Amino acid sequence: MITVEQLSKSYGKNNVLKDISFHVPDGQVTGFLGPNGAGKSTTMRCMLGLDRPTAGHVTFSGEYRDGQSYDGAFATLKNKSQVAGAVLDASWFTPARTGRNHLRVLAHGAGISDKRVDECLEIVGLSSAAKKKAGGYSLGMKQRLGLAAALLGDPQHLIMDEPVNGLDPEGVTWMRNTIRALAAEGRSVLVSSHLLSEMQLTADRLVVIGKGQMIGEYSLDEFLAGGTVVTAECREAVLLSEKLQHKGLKVELQRPRSMRIVLPEGLSEEELRELVAKTAMEENFLITKLAAETANLEQRFLTATSEAQEYRTGAVADAGARRQATGA
Numbered sequence: 001m002i003t004v005e006q007l008s009k010s011y012g013k014n015n016v017l018k019d020i021s022f023h024v025p026d027g028q029v030t031g032f033l034g035p036n037g038a039g040k041s042t043t044m045r046c047m048l049g050l051d052r053p054t055a056g057h058v059t060f061s062g063e064y065r066d067g068q069s070y071d072g073a074f075a076t077l078k079n080k081s082q083v084a085g086a087v088l089d090a091s092w093f094t095p096a097r098t099g100r101n102h103l104r105v106l107a108h109g110a111g112i113s114d115k116r117v118d119e120c121l122e123i124v125g126l127s128s129a130a131k132k133k134a135g136g137y138s139l140g141m142k143q144r145l146g147l148a149a150a151l152l153g154d155p156q157h158l159i160m161d162e163p164v165n166g167l168d169p170e171g172v173t174w175m176r177n178t179i180r181a182l183a184a185e186g187r188s189v190l191v192s193s194h195l196l197s198e199m200q201l202t203a204d205r206l207v208v209i210g211k212g213q214m215i216g217e218y219s220l221d222e223f224l225a226g227g228t229v230v231t232a233e234c235r236e237a238v239l240l241s242e243k244l245q246h247k248g249l250k251v252e253l254q255r256p257r258s259m260r261i262v263l264p265e266g267l268s269e270e271e272l273r274e275l276v277a278k279t280a281m282e283e284n285f286l287i288t289k290l291a292a293e294t295a296n297l298e299q300r301f302l303t304a305t306s307e308a309q310e311y312r313t314g315a316v317a318d319a320g321a322r323r324q325a326t327g328a
Helices: 040-047 099-109 114-123 139-151 169-184 196-202 220-225 237-246 269-282 297-304 316-326
Strands: 002-011 014-024 028-033 055-063 069-072 084-087 157-161 188-192 205-210 213-219 228-234 251-255 258-262 287-294
Touching: 002 040, 014 028, 014 040, 014 055, 014 188, 028 040, 028 169, 028 196, 040 157, 040 188, 084 139, 099 114, 099 139, 114 139, 139 157, 139 169, 157 169, 169 188, 169 196, 196 297, 205 220, 213 220, 220 297, 228 237, 228 269, 237 251, 237 258, 237 269, 269 287
Parallel strands: 014 213, 028 188, 028 205, 084 157, 157 188
Antiparallel strands: 002 014, 002 055, 055 069, 205 213, 228 258, 228 287, 251 258
């Protein structure tokens, strides 16, 4: 397990991270989400000791292959290649070296055999390109080479920053399956990605940050459930919405006869539908539609981080309306 506690990082007066706390359990894929500039990459660098945090600490816990346990900051641990592997930057290589020689240099520095180098090349599908210079690799091949480097020591923990960047659809599917297989072997895996539809297929858990601060830590199902709504259609929608609001529910009128009721904590989807139906019956209102909808990860992410976006854009429709108003 990896435990991040009250992690803060400042560059001068610029507070990049503020009291970030979360954990990355063994045997699961933890997705790390946040808008651009949220501090995801800085957090990962601090976790690995590449940047020194201003406050807080990160603890890696597990066992070496000889059965000896460890528990401490990454920089203080021995046999680091057995503790954690990382995929942070696809341009880390020396262009004139072959892919295999890159891995051999890293492996020899950690006391790892050439046999393991070839095993890792096979795992990531680069055996046929092992003797080619890495400078000629595509971005997707560089990502695969980075994963091979991360796996050299057969680490207990993996930290991956945008690992599917540059991969074609087949490569994205391969990376997803590989990440999930690595977690299924008992590893703790932390993965960031801007491809939210892919994260929904990959992650078991989510850590969400914005503007350097925690937004929340959730199971994937828990996070998506927060976006569940019940849609109801009723001739007396306005009156029904008032009755439901008096019962503490959040109701959004969409059209004169349609509304959305947000699933509150403590209620199941079925219980919410029953409550809406019961309220309508008490008032003799006829409901013509009552259905539940669950938001996808992208919709939930945009809602959860709406106040933490560094950059905002105006709606295209609004821009068109302004042009019409000004005669442009």
